[in-house]
Amino acid sequence: MSTIMTILAFLLAVAISGPLARALRVPLPLIQIALGYGIAEYTGESVALNPEVFFLLLLPPLLFLDGWRIPKDGLFRDKGMVIGLALGLVVFTVLGLGTFLHWMIPAMPWAVAFAAAAILSPTDPIAVSAIASRTPIPPRLMHVLEGESLLNDASGLVCMRFAVAAALTGSFSLAQAALNFVWVALAGLAVGAVVAWGVTRSLDLVQRRIGEDAGSSILIGLLTPFAAYLTAEAIDASGILAAVAAGISMALLESTRLLAGTRVQRRAFWDTVQFATNGVIFVLLGEQLPALVDGAIQVVGETGHASPWWLAVYVTAVVGALAGLRYAWVAASMRVSAWSARRRGLPHAATDRRVVVAMSLAGVRGAVTLAGILTLPLTLDDGSPFPARDLAIFLAAGVILASLLIASFALPRLLRGIPRGDSHASEAPARRTAAAAALRAIEDHGAVETPKHPDPELYAAIATHLAEDYRRRLGHGQPHEGEAGHPPHAHDIERELRLIGVAAERRALARLRRERTIDDTSYQKLIRELDLAELRWGG
Template identity: 55%
Template sequence: METISVALILLLAVVISGALARMSPIALPLPLFQIALGVVIASVANLGVELEPEIFFLLFLPPLLFLDGWRIPKEGVFRDKGTILELAFGLVVFTVVGVGFLVNWMIPAMPLAVAFALAAIVSPTDPIAVSAIAARVPIPKRLMHILEGESLLNDASGLVCMRFAVAATLTGTFSLAEAAGTFLWVAIGGIAIGTGVTWSATKAKNWISRKFGEETGSQILISLLIPFAAYLLAERLHCSGILAAVAAGITMSYVEQTGQALAVTRVRRSAVWDTVQFTANGIIFVLLGEQLPQILAGAAQVVHETGHHEPAWLLVYVVSINLALAALRLLWVWTSLRFTLFRAARRGEALVTPSWRLIAAMSLAGVRGTITLAGVLTLPLVMADGTAFPARDLAIFLAAGVIILSLVAASIGLPHLLKGLELPPEPSHQEDEDRARIAASEAAIRAVERAQHDMGEGRSDADLYVDAGARIMELYRQRIDGRSKTGEERDLARKIDEIERRLRLAGLRAERDEIYRIVRSRSLTDEAARKLVREVDLLEARFRVT
């Protein structure tokens, strides 16, 4: 009963934090309100929450990483893949080495392996926090795509690096050659397992749906279970559960292009996943606030052991780490940009040198968020010999401080840097979208004509089918509403409405199938396709009898 009460309190806190963020006259990121609310809860009630690292990791990270992989706009990622890979892998290693040595130098009581673990934890960025901060100023789509792609990949690379650092702490040994071989195994195995689990699960459920019909609730539940299945299977086989969850999400986005699920399933599933994302992110930050007083006490004790008797040194550490992160990111972005321009010049391409504000915005946009917090809270409680994990509370406090300070700094600086910022123009997909709409409508008209003929053939009231079909096809041609009949024609209108409903469903199914065919041929972006399919799904959900 006590566990249920705590869970309900946390959920209520997430709801209240959202309301407080909307009511606040100051535009601050939602996570700051959630952390503050968690501190308030800790000050008025002792919930007694004890976070088991492995359980915490399992509950929160797989679904969040899965959803990131599922929804990320892949066209933007593929277009800027060079920049994204440099940020997601090169910058992570650069950050781990640089910040790791800095933390160990500042805090000798924190072993080097733990310092590397902390540096790896604070390396992943959070584009959701950036988009929330930049709500007051439109953020360029291309910049957002780069940040999203970087975040998806550096979540995996950062957390994998953290696992190696934690293993080195627990065993006391580290071999670069062995780590490289292990990394290849855990990476390739994790990706293969995530891909295989999603593909197998969707193939099985699609076969069952074709044979025995589809039940929306089961389909949604399967999508919720897939990331956990991929993560647990990968961990069981000593591969990366993190990469498995990401790969499962990316595979899900491709599998969904087959259009097997019912429209109502997709609509309801999207709403469920939005709720899962909002809830998981919110609970993580509320839990941080609730644990913060206890974490602060443990961190102050470690600081005392270093010879610094004033807790104010904690703030010095947090500011120093943030400055180091910003400096390393700025240096890496500038250097990466120089190499990109150099390669473009070698290929004879026209050069457009981005402004300094773009480089500064890219650096300041490295906000830390949910993944950093979830990762640091999974640090082991004890060593192999039963002793306490060294400087665990301090590491958690420093990671939390980095999150808070990076959120505040970005919320103040990004709106000014982004205002009027110009990037190389995004390729316009409007013509592709228009062609897809035309092709989908033409496919729908052909399907309505066939269905109208099949349904009305040999019937005495075949003219009703012709009338209903004409109305539907006129809607597709002109996109206007049909007339509604009243008075004495009501009974006849009801019958026509039922025929019209069935013809509408036939047309909508054909329209969606055509959109999926176009996106599979790579003539339309999956982002545009998702928009068009959602429109069709909403219409089908309206006309389908449940």
């Protein structure tokens, strides 16, 4: 199959995977993997991948978007737990699982075992979200999982980078690796922040001087993660962390002057990019499975076992080891947090064993694990094949499939009855604050403009009507539309006043966000509502 036809087949598979997942009530990634497997069986061949190109094209936008969209308040509130999972658990997993892999499969060299363990350590928020769409996960637990996956993508892939370098060169220095890690991490974060700052300030300057073009702004946004990634890689820093930092920085630095239409179009565009990119990765996993199985079976012979069923044994053992390591770390972290809270006299909830088990099983592997493992070099520096590459890739694919299946069936039962909490406690007060700001803006504007208008009675009547609308929102929390009784030309007056109200609401929400009195999820929801209202009235 030609490259163009393969790409089209992959995109078609991604397009039909959504309706199939809803109809069959099966997690979306599993449907996409099955469709990819069907493509491979139909064509009888697998796509030849260039690991570096694959990594560059697919990972930066995914990591950038994760950084952009993750709720920042949840990330900062639970930063201790998030950092512990994203950094401490990654190192714990690399050491523990790497040792276990080499012990279980002596044919897999130490460096390759640690490389495989490093790339198996990151969790995937998209896979967890696919499961959460069928079984709601408590919001705080979901925020911790999202924050963990945002940072452990970077730490796991950076650890893999050092392990691969050791496999290629045959040498490893802990001191040198530690220094390199500090450099690639800090420089990567700095590059991402600087690139995002430069892009946002440049766009803001252009918008103020010559106006805004939605298409150009969205395209520049798409190119930003690639710019951050390539710039960081050019100075031997972490392009992964640069893409993450660029996403977080863009969300924090974004100009409030951005047009509502641009935000609506950009949101739809990035939703499509995210769906297509993740879908292609999972379809590609399924398409690669037949070839991976064949290659892994050959490697099994090198381990002293003749039966291919040992592949299932290996995958089962790796999944069990990952769950055990994660359970041990999460349980210990929660006990330490409770002990620290008791020492400081702070309130703390008793550790629920079901939550610990759910945290362990919710560490689903997905797109980043697959994308990372496929970047293992094809050959060593001397030209010989990279040892156990097919087996490492097969193990990663097996872990992805197994973790998805286990989480799909186990999480609904574990989370049943666990209080979900109020994830939008700040939404109602924010609505009232925004409505009060809009009410003041309309009343102030009406008091100034009514005497100047050719039809002051009509202008005053419409201003009063809209002010009453906002008073009803303050009293009952439900907007009320009522346009009857006004002549057709009153639409222009109503449009003017409604846009003034929307602008005042947006400023009030921005102030609440700066003061951190509204959570990011509620803020984004209310801003989307205002964007749609502004577009409705021709803003």
